Amino acid sequence: MRRQFKDTITDIAARDDRAVVILGDISHYLFSAFQEKHPSRFYNMGICENALISVAAGLSSQGFHPFVHTIAPFITERSLEQIKLDMCYNEFGGNILSCGASFDYAWDGATHHCYSDLEILRLLPGMEVIQPGSRKELDILLRSQYDNGRPTYFKLSDNPHNIDLDVRFGKGVVMKDVGADVTVVTAGPLLANVLEACKDLSVNLLYFHTIKPIDTEIIARFRKTRFLVVHDGFGLREAINEVPGLHTAYHGLPDEFCVWYGTVHDIRKEIGLDPAGIRQAVAGFAAGA
Amino acid sequence: MHPDCKQIRRNILMASKASGHGHIPTSFSIVEMIYATYRAMKHNPAEPAWAERDIFILSKGHGALGYYCVLANAGYFPVEAVKTFGAYLSRFGCHPDRRKVPGVEASTGSLGHGIGIAVGMALAFKLRNSPRRVFTLIGDGEANEGSTWEAIMVAVNLGLPNLTILVDFNKSQVRSLPIQNPGERLKAFGCEVHDVDGHDVPELASALQASARGVKAIVANTVKGFGCPTMEENMFEWHRKSPDEKQYDELLRELDARSVAA
Numbered sequence: 001m002r003r004q005f006k007d008t009i010t011d012i013a014a015r016d017d018r019a020v021v022i023l024g025d026i027s028h029y030l031f032s033a034f035q036e037k038h039p040s041r042f043y044n045m046g047i048c049e050n051a052l053i054s055v056a057a058g059l060s061s062q063g064f065h066p067f068v069h070t071i072a073p074f075i076t077e078r079s080l081e082q083i084k085l086d087m088c089y090n091e092f093g094g095n096i097l098s099c100g101a102s103f104d105y106a107w108d109g110a111t112h113h114c115y116s117d118l119e120i121l122r123l124l125p126g127m128e129v130i131q132p133g134s135r136k137e138l139d140i141l142l143r144s145q146y147d148n149g150r151p152t153y154f155k156l157s158d159n160p161h162n163i164d165l166d167v168r169f170g171k172g173v174v175m176k177d178v179g180a181d182v183t184v185v186t187a188g189p190l191l192a193n194v195l196e197a198c199k200d201l202s203v204n205l206l207y208f209h210t211i212k213p214i215d216t217e218i219i220a221r222f223r224k225t226r227f228l229v230v231h232d233g234f235g236l237r238e239a240i241n242e243v244p245g246l247h248t249a250y251h252g253l254p255d256e257f258c259v260w261y262g263t264v265h266d267i268r269k270e271i272g273l274d275p276a277g278i279r280q281a282v283a284g285f286a287a288g289a
Numbered sequence: 290m291h292p293d294c295k296q297i298r299r300n301i302l303m304a305s306k307a308s309g310h311g312h313i314p315t316s317f318s319i320v321e322m323i324y325a326t327y328r329a330m331k332h333n334p335a336e337p338a339w340a341e342r343d344i345f346i347l348s349k350g351h352g353a354l355g356y357y358c359v360l361a362n363a364g365y366f367p368v369e370a371v372k373t374f375g376a377y378l379s380r381f382g383c384h385p386d387r388r389k390v391p392g393v394e395a396s397t398g399s400l401g402h403g404i405g406i407a408v409g410m411a412l413a414f415k416l417r418n419s420p421r422r423v424f425t426l427i428g429d430g431e432a433n434e435g436s437t438w439e440a441i442m443v444a445v446n447l448g449l450p451n452l453t454i455l456v457d458f459n460k461s462q463v464r465s466l467p468i469q470n471p472g473e474r475l476k477a478f479g480c481e482v483h484d485v486d487g488h489d490v491p492e493l494a495s496a497l498q499a500s501a502r503g504v505k506a507i508v509a510n511t512v513k514g515f516g517c518p519t520m521e522e523n524m525f526e527w528h529r530k531s532p533d534e535k536q537y538d539e540l541l542r543e544l545d546a547r548s549v550a551a
Contacts, residue, residue: 020416040416041416043447045443045446046439046442046443046446048439048442048443050401050405050435050436050439051405051408051436051439051440051442051443053405054402054404054405054406054408054409054436054440055405055406055408055409055412055440055443056409057405057406057409058405058406058407058408058409058410058411058412058413059409059410059412059413060409061394061395061406061409061410061413062409062410062413062414062417063413064413064416066409081399081402082402082405082436085396085398085399085402086402086405086406089396090387090395090396090406091388092406
């Protein structure tokens with residue numbers, strides 16, 4: 001997905017001289033061609049995430065469209081106050097694109113995991129929060145949102161799904177509607193596992209790439225069903241519950257650090273977010289367990 | 290004391306007494322710094338959003354009362370309005386809000402933020418080859434924040450001669466984490482440093498006008514509560530205090546006893 005980010009921003013920058021890339025000393029060589037083409041609009045600014053956001057806010061205040069990029073926990077959890085105040089409270093926009101979604105850096109341990117970003121940023125007034133699941137979704141959503149003057153977060157993953165969806169900002173997708181009394185909800189790359197797990201189960205399936213604003217209309221259509229949110233992060237279940245009166249349950253992260261190393265697939269299996277684990281959880285929920 | 294700065298201090302006392310909110314000593318330490326900066330800047334009080342204006346950001350947002358009274362002195366709004374300082378539905382919060390106060394360019398309050406925004410603005414003007422300049426005022430207490438030094442490192446690395454950092458060196462951190470020798474520290478970080486008397490308007494003006502090849506830092510040696518010995522000698526007691534009638538009269542008397550100079 002990072003490569004798609006590079007391709008999309010390279011195309012945007014060729015047509016919009018207000019686009020400026022700010023890296024936190026990551027993906028540097030990925031952007032070599034961009035740097036060569038637009039040297040005055042490429043800054044590998046250093047390992048200083050607080051400053052990256054503040055500087056981006058300052059650039060945005062003067063009409064530029066900054067794209068800040070570094071590892072998810074450092075740019076979101078560490079710089080939460082800069083995003084809250086310098087971007088949201090000041091109403092200076094900017095695009096934040098992280099890498100290392102949830103457990104992409106499983107082998108690096110809990111310091112590099114990030115699963116609260118969607119939730120903490122969702123709480124900030126004026127913030128847009130996006131978890132694209134595929135390269136195509138990133139391309140569509142980045143092009144549609146980058147220049148709207150609002151602070152926008154894109155949670156990028158190195159393990160996207162490859163399901164071809166035509167998406168639109170702020171609109172959820174009905175993947176499956178079988179009239180069941182259980183609706184499974186997911187977001188981002190985990191869709192691949194959820195879809196496989198549910199393929200022959202009698203459940204409805206909703207998919208979201210935009211966490212804020214959440215598509216309340218599509219949720220409301222299924223309000224008479226019981227919802228099971230299956231997600232490798234926090235924020236989606238909380239967003240779903242913006243629609244009052246829902247019966248929701250959550251299958252995802254445990255209340256402990258996921259310190260087993262390996263790959264994202266190992267972590268997902270350990271916590272029941274592989275297809276088999278999800279299938280078991282959904283089947284149990286549908287059976288009323 | 291410069292006569293305008295004496296009047297600005299009178300207004301600070303008046304607004305604090307009227308509103309019941311304080312932060313007078315920190316406002317008193319920065320009066321000349323902001324006053325001299327606005328005299329050096331290109332700006333237009335009749336048109337705060339003038340496209341060619343220079344930018345000032347009060348990174349130490351708790352000096353807002355002093356800032357408002359300097360802006361009022363410059364003609365952005367009548368000083369009487371500042372009497373609502375901190376009141377419900379007032380434009381004038383105890384920390385400045387850019388969406389409410391004409392002339393305020395960034396909403397600040399949490400320390401270590403405004404300077405980073407200032408760096409981004411200076412970079413924006415550099416990218417546009419614009420002659421516009423950016424000035425930001427930080428406190429020595431604010432320099433406890435790591436984000437302050439991140440911003441300075443980035444600014445120096447970017448090469449921003451259009452950025453001036455004013456440091457209010459009022460030594461208020463003596464009881465916790467003092468910033469010793471800020472000029473040496475800023476120089477070590479790559480800034481072009483000017484060390485001045487922060488209550489001497491001509492000296493500040495000279496430093497503000499000096500040309501620079503990189504980021505300029507002006508270390509202004511100041512006294513918290515400058516102008517009123519009662520506050521100078523009791524800066525912690527007066528940190529957020531507002532004067533009652535008797536204290537107000539006494540502070541005014543102390544202020545008026547100061548000699549006036551250009």
